[in-house]
Amino acid sequence: MSARRDKSELDLFRASVRRFLVEQVAPNAAEWRTRGYIDRDLWRKAGALGLLCASAPVEYGGGGGDFWHETVLIEELASIGFPDFSIPLQNVILAPYYIQYATEEQKQRWLPRMATGDLVAALAMSEPGAGSDVRAIKTHARRDGDHYIVNGQKTFITHGHTADLICLAVKTDVAEAGVGGFSLLIVETQKTPGFSRGRRLDKVGLKAQDTAELFFEDARVPVANLLGGVEGRGFYQLMEQLAKERINIAMQALALTEAALAETVAYVKERKVFGKKLIEFQNTRMVLAEAKTAAAVTRTFVESCIDKLIQGTLDQETAAMAKWWATEKQCEIIDNCVQLHGGYGYMLEYPVARMWTDGRIQKIWGGSNEVMKDLIARKL
Ligand SMILES: Cc1cc2nc3c(=O)[nH]c(=O)nc-3n(C[C@H](O)[C@H](O)[C@H](O)COP(=O)(O)OP(=O)(O)OC[C@H]3O[C@@H](n4cnc5c(N)ncnc54)[C@H](O)[C@@H]3O)c2cc1C
Known part of the structure; x- marks a missing residue:
């Protein structure tokens, strides 16, 4: 049975999300893209409206919802x-680390302020020499009294330029060759001597989403900031969260696909070539019929994964299938949507062009699609 919540409640939530995005985001989006990051205040405004930590428990300031609430946010942001x-x-990605692994004191310290938007969070795993191969990270933390001394470098970190709270993957035991030497430290960026941010990276798309390098040079992080208070659990914590991260990406891919299709259907009904509307050409109709079918199939699969995620029965292999499938279909369909727009599809003032550039990362992050196929193949 579907774990989906009361539709009328989700509709109300959707209406409030849409109003917020239309009023607070749409008028400023172009400026934020040009300068490379959004207004810090937008997080607090979203928090005040209950959009942050929507599926976190109310006792920690969250909205008490479930993944369907997060789905509404994903769909409306794409739309x-x-x-x-x-x-x-x-x-979907950061709050669960705190909800599932933090000590009670850590939950009280950080989650309510993540929900209000006073704390913007980041997850820092990737390093110049360790992306797909997380085990290869070199950033390490050595205990010194009631602090860890952290040295190393991270790259490609979303929110790296603005984050207040970084969930940092480190090795607390460098001698341990296996995964037992990994831990997650929570770095409070305002209070951490030895921490610095590098360049804000110039990306192909997602121009207003800040992505940065991070540096740790004898950075001092209190032992009290070790997530969950026990060393050596970091790798397992990271792996346990991956299924949810991958369903999040699959849902984002589907939402972007559906938004691009809506844009394209409207465009081909208006645009005339050789005296006819574009929609009247057989090629247009075939391409869009295939795309609509693929999107519908993807929706059925991704929604079944969300049901399983909520029920706690989603396995890593199925999550990998959803991530691979939805993002491949997204890139293929949006590329066809660009083609149907002709030269206008290559102009960034057209939403479909931005969906094309914004969406390309989906096949790379959260575990590349090649890694997804490898995971699936292991269970053949
Ligand atoms: C915009 C953006 C935002 C990001 N945000 C974050 C973030 O917030 N936090 C974070 O920690 N990281 C983040 N990342 C990093 C992202 O997760 C990595 O880029 C990704 O995991 C791939 O790692 P890599 O770039 O080192 O590529 P590599 O691991 O070097 O991969 C290169 C190629 O090799 C292929 N490959 C790798 N392993 C295998 C295999 N086993 N079999 C076959 N082929 C393989 C890959 O599929 C890829 O095609 C972000 C990246 C980008 C671009």
Whole structure:
């Protein structure tokens, strides 16, 4: 049975999300893309409206919802053409680390302020020499009294330029060759001597989503900031969260696909070539019929994965299938949508062009699609 919540409640939530995005985001999106990051205040405004940590427990300031609430946010951000505002990273990827692994004191310290938008969170695993191969990270933390001394470098970190709270993957035991030497440290960026941010990276898309390098040079992080208070659990914590992260990406891919299709159907009904509307050409009709079918199939699969995720029965292999499938279909379909727009599809003032550039990362992050296929193949 579907674990989906009361539809009328989700509709009300959707209406409030849409109003917020239309009023607070749409008028500023172009300026934020040009300068490379959104207004810090947008996080607090979203928090005040209950959009942050929407599926976190109310006792920690969350909205008490479930993944269907997060789905509404993902769909509406895609629909307005601004996936750059990475609420899903804060809500779906970061908040669960704190909810599931933090000590009670740590939950009280950080979660309520993540929900108000006073704390913007980031997850820092990737390094110049360790992306797909997380085990290869070199950043390490050595205990010194009631602090860890952290040295190393991270790259490609979403919110790296603005984050207040970084969930940092480190090795607390460098001698341990296996995965037992990994831990997650929570770095409070305002209070950490030895921490610095590098360049804000110039990306192909998601221009208003800040992505940066991070540096740790004898950075001092209190032992009290070790997530969960026990060393050596970091790798397992990271792996356990991956299924949810991958369903988040699959849902984002589907939402972007559906938004691009809506844009394209409207465009081909208006645009005339050789005296006929574009929709009247058989090629247009075939391409869009195939795309609509693929999107519908993807929706059925991704929604079944969300049901399983909520029920706690989603396995890593199925999550990998959803991530691979939805993002491949997204890139293929949006590329066809660009083609149907002709030269206008290559102009960034057209939403479909931005969906094309914003969406390309989906096949790379959260575990590349090649890694997804490898995971699936292991269970053949
Ligand atoms: C915009 C953006 C935002 C990001 N945000 C974050 C973030 O917030 N936090 C974070 O920690 N990281 C983040 N990343 C990093 C991202 O997760 C990595 O880029 C990704 O995991 C791939 O790692 P890599 O770039 O080092 O590529 P590599 O691992 O070097 O991969 C290169 C190629 O090799 C292929 N490959 C790798 N392994 C295998 C295999 N086993 N079999 C076959 N082929 C393989 C890959 O599929 C890829 O095609 C972000 C990246 C980008 C671009």
